[in-house]
Amino acid sequence: MAQNCRTKLNILVTGTPGAGKTTMSPLLADVAQLRHVxxxxxxxxxxxxxxxxxxxxxxxxxxxxxxxx
Structure with missing residues (x-):
């Protein structure tokens, strides 16, 4: 069985338009030391x-x- 070598998770932030996803997601990525896409x-x-x-x-x-x- 192949082992998963990933050390970081993907986090998908969803919500209705205007909920603040674009504002909060980069902040969350920075705090969690993740790349924001x-x-x-x-x-x-x-x-x-x-x-x-x-x-x-x-x-x-x-x-x-x-x-x-």
């Missing part, structure tokens, strides 16, 4: 979305593609 930025940069929700003012993310990039 803004998934929304990655989605936009790599076009990993397939539409726009006018009510929520956000993209429909292609989750299967985000997980493999």
């Amino acid at each position: 803004n998934v929304g930025d990655v989605v936009k940069e790599k076009n990993l979305y397939d539409g726009w929700d006018e009510n929520l003012k956000c993209n429909f993310i292609k989750e299967d593609l985000v997980c493999t990039r």
Whole structure:
């Protein structure tokens, strides 16, 4: 059986638009000594979305593609 050599966890912060994810996530990453990745930025940069929700003012993310990039 192969052993997992990872020493740090991934933490995914989710919530509704305007909840403070973008503000708090980098602070959490700094305190926990983790690398911060803004998934929304990655989605936009790599076009990993397939539409726009006018009510929520956000993209429909292609989750299967985000997980493999």
